[in-house]
Amino acid sequence: MPNIENNTEPDDSISNARLAPDGGDATLPGDTVLRAANVAKTYDSPLPFSRSVEVLAGADVELQAGEIVGIVGENGSGKSTLMQILVGALDADGGTVDRAGAVGWCPQEPLLYDRLTVAETFDLFGRAYGMNADEIADARSRLADRLDFQRFLDYRIDHLSGGNRQKVNLGVALLHDPDVLLLDEPYTGFDWETYLAFWELTEELTERGTAIAIISHFVSERERFDRIYELRDGALHEQDAVVPETPADAGVSGGTPSTNGRERSDEEVPVE
Amino acid sequence: MSTPARLRAGTSAHVRAFVRRPLHVLFLVVLPPVVIEVYGMAMATFPELPFLSAPPATMGRINGAVFAAAFLAGLIGLFQVRSAAQADERLRLSGFRRAELFCSRLAVIVAVSLLATLASFAVLAQSTTVTAPLVAIGSLLLGSLLYGLIGILVGAVAPGELEGSLVLVFLADFDDFLSSGLVEIDSPVVNYTPLHYPHTLFTDAVQSGTVAAGDVGGGLAYLAVLAALSLAVYVWTTGTGGVLS
Numbered sequence: 001m002p003n004i005e006n007n008t009e010p011d012d013s014i015s016n017a018r019l020a021p022d023g024g025d026a027t028l029p030g031d032t033v034l035r036a037a038n039v040a041k042t043y044d045s046p047l048p049f050s051r052s053v054e055v056l057a058g059a060d061v062e063l064q065a066g067e068i069v070g071i072v073g074e075n076g077s078g079k080s081t082l083m084q085i086l087v088g089a090l091d092a093d094g095g096t097v098d099r100a101g102a103v104g105w106c107p108q109e110p111l112l113y114d115r116l117t118v119a120e121t122f123d124l125f126g127r128a129y130g131m132n133a134d135e136i137a138d139a140r141s142r143l144a145d146r147l148d149f150q151r152f153l154d155y156r157i158d159h160l161s162g163g164n165r166q167k168v169n170l171g172v173a174l175l176h177d178p179d180v181l182l183l184d185e186p187y188t189g190f191d192w193e194t195y196l197a198f199w200e201l202t203e204e205l206t207e208r209g210t211a212i213a214i215i216s217h218f219v220s221e222r223e224r225f226d227r228i229y230e231l232r233d234g235a236l237h238e239q240d241a242v243v244p245e246t247p248a249d250a251g252v253s254g255g256t257p258s259t260n261g262r263e264r265s266d267e268e269v270p271v272e
Numbered sequence: 273m274s275t276p277a278r279l280r281a282g283t284s285a286h287v288r289a290f291v292r293r294p295l296h297v298l299f300l301v302v303l304p305p306v307v308i309e310v311y312g313m314a315m316a317t318f319p320e321l322p323f324l325s326a327p328p329a330t331m332g333r334i335n336g337a338v339f340a341a342a343f344l345a346g347l348i349g350l351f352q353v354r355s356a357a358q359a360d361e362r363l364r365l366s367g368f369r370r371a372e373l374f375c376s377r378l379a380v381i382v383a384v385s386l387l388a389t390l391a392s393f394a395v396l397a398q399s400t401t402v403t404a405p406l407v408a409i410g411s412l413l414l415g416s417l418l419y420g421l422i423g424i425l426v427g428a429v430a431p432g433e434l435e436g437s438l439v440l441v442f443l444a445d446f447d448d449f450l451s452s453g454l455v456e457i458d459s460p461v462v463n464y465t466p467l468h469y470p471h472t473l474f475t476d477a478v479q480s481g482t483v484a485a486g487d488v489g490g491g492l493a494y495l496a497v498l499a500a501l502s503l504a505v506y507v508w509t510t511g512t513g514g515v516l517s
Contacts, residue, residue: 089365111362115289127281128366156292172362 028100033180033211034063034086039095040234041081055081056092057234063180063211068202070219072239073231079215080108082231083184086213101179102129108184108215110169114158118149118168121157122175129176136175143171146201148194163189170198181205181212199224278368282376286352290380296348300384304340304391311336312399315454323456326479330400331454334478337396338471339448341412342419344388346444349381349423350436353506357427361510370507377424385416396478403481411477414491415470419444421495422466424502428509469494 028035041056055078063069073079084090086097087105112121119140126136144150147167152160157168166189173181181202187195202212202224219228229236290296315332324331353360360373389412393405402408423440430436444467450457451467453475462468469491476482 087365089361105362105365107362109358111358113285113289113356113359115292116285120285120288124281124285125363125366127278128363128368130367 028098031065032062033065033100034061034098034103034213036061036082036086036097037095039082039085039097040093041078041085041090042093054234056085058095059231059234059236061086061213061229061236063213065179065209065211066206067226068206068212068214068224070222070225070228071213071215071231071236072217072219072228075217077231078234079231080184082236083107083182083213083215087182099180102176104173104176104178104181106170106173106181106183106186108188110157110165112157112165112168112172115156117154117156118144118160119153121168121172125172126175131176139175139177140171143174146197147171148197161189163191163194166190167194174201179210181210183212184215185217186214275369275372278372279376279379282363282368282372283379286356286376286380287383289356290348290352290384293351296351296384299344299347300387300391303344304337304388305395307340307343308333308336308392308395311339323453325453325475331452333396333400334475335448335452335454335471337392337412338415338452338467338474339444340395341385341388341392341416342448342467342470343440343444344392345381345385345416346419346423346426346440347437348384348388349377349420350427350430350440351423351433352377352380353424353427354430354433354436357510364510370510371503373510374424374503374506378420381420381424382417385413385420389413389416400478402478404477404483407477407481407483408474411470411473411491414473414495415467418466418470418491418495418498421498421502425498425505428502428506466494466498 037060039056039059040054042052042054044052059078059082061069061071061082071079071082081090083105084107085092087103088097089105089107113124116124122140123133123136126139131139140153141150144153147170149164149167149171152164152168155164157165160168166187170183170186173183173186187198190198206212214225219225222228228239230239231237312329312333315335316329318328318332320327326334364370364373389409392412393402393409396402397405419440422443426436426439426443430439447465447467448471449455450462451465451471453471469487472487473483473491476484476487
């Protein structure tokens with residue numbers, strides 16, 4: 001049974017997490033780079049006449065080096081809450097999360113400083129990750145080229161379109177070449193070219209041993225994932241592997257990539 | 273990456289973000305002269321009362337200077353913490369310590385406090401003779417820093433900028449009114465309001481040039497306690513769902 005009794009005192013093993021290289025120092029067996037066990041979370045309010053909402057009730061997930069895992073679920077099922085707990089942005093009420101190595105986090109909403117330029121943003125977060133100026137410049141240049149935002153480096157974040165802001169959001173998560181990548185709706189607003197570039201990049205990363213977890217409302221390109229979990233009733237349920245039936249299965253939702261500016265909503269397929 | 277390097281990077285980024293917000297710069301330019309002159313004009317209609325240590329219009333401008341410097345810093349402190357809370361949390365997860373985030377925010381607030389102090393002093397000095405200018409500037413800076421820290425405190429717990437601004441407006445108004453000496457209040461409570469010592473020190477500096485050591489000590493002690501409290505609350509609320517909503 002999940003431990004949801006203690007929903008006020010956060011579990012020490014989850015608190016004070018860091019994305020930086022020295023942050024994940026847990027010793028995990030084999031190729032496991034992230035392991036969450038029995039994670040529970042209930043949103044309580046100190047105000048009277050407000051009800052508690054149990055979001056997670058014993059969620060378990062494990063990530064191996066070099067694999068890519070999808071986590072899907074309905075709106076409000078707790079996907080983003082789970083992601084925030086995995087990354088350490090939110091304390092769980094119960095359960096444990098162990099990480100080995102550096103973690104990269106791409107939140108659903110770009111949590112960036114609106115009035116800094118893209119270049120300044122990379123510099124600030126690079127310093128936070130412990131990188132020096134040359135390392136930051138190299139990584140920034142590589143990511144800007146790969147995700148096609150080189151020409152926006154001197155633009156302020158609040159002057160970018162939603163799609164370009166999302167590219168920067170993803171770029172910040174990738175800046176320090178993390179061992180584990182936790183991506184919450186990472187391709188929201190991407191155009192089709194960037195969407196394809198994103199998947200090329202993830203394939204390269206997994207070949208180099210990076211473990212990736214992607215949260216989305218829907219996943220239709222199932223062949224890209226090693227495993228897919230559905231978050232339902234506060235717990236993760238592994239989906240059976242499905243071989244795509246037609247090539248038209250390409251396309252993923254949540255601010256769907258577009259071809260020539262058109263949304264690809266006709267190809268979105270919910271997991272269930 | 274060392275703490276000083278992170279502090280430099282954080283402070284530099286926050287300063288850039290501050291000067292790119294035109295409203296903040298406008299506040300610094302417009303608020304001191306408007307507040308000081310309006311307070312002076314409003315008080316000019318008051319009768320000469322026996323417990324007032326100067327003509328009402330002068331007392332009004334002295335009050336306005338303290339309020340303008342303090343409220344400006346409080347507002348900037350609030351905006352610094354509230355508007356970037358989520359980005360600060362991502363930066364913390366990326367490697368910044370909470371205390372480093374606090375200090376980099378505080379560095380901006382100290383700079384803003386200094387500017388607000390100098391702006392308020394310059395406006396007041398146009399119309400009022402200041403007997404001890406350096407002490408007066410120090411007193412204004414004390415009030416400004418106190419409210420900068422209060423701004424951090426309010427920003428750390430308020431659910432939004434609007435709610436925080438309302439709290440700050442009412443707090444600063446009551447505080448300024450109670451500690452100004454414009455009304456005779458026979459209660460020790462007024463000795464514990466944040467602007468009590470800055471008001472006393474500033475009024476003395478402007479009118480007589482005297483400095484009471486007890487007021488200086490009391491003001492600095494208030495500052496130290498508030499700094500520790502705001503750091504503790506900021507650290508407590510950063511990233512652990514501590515915001516009341």
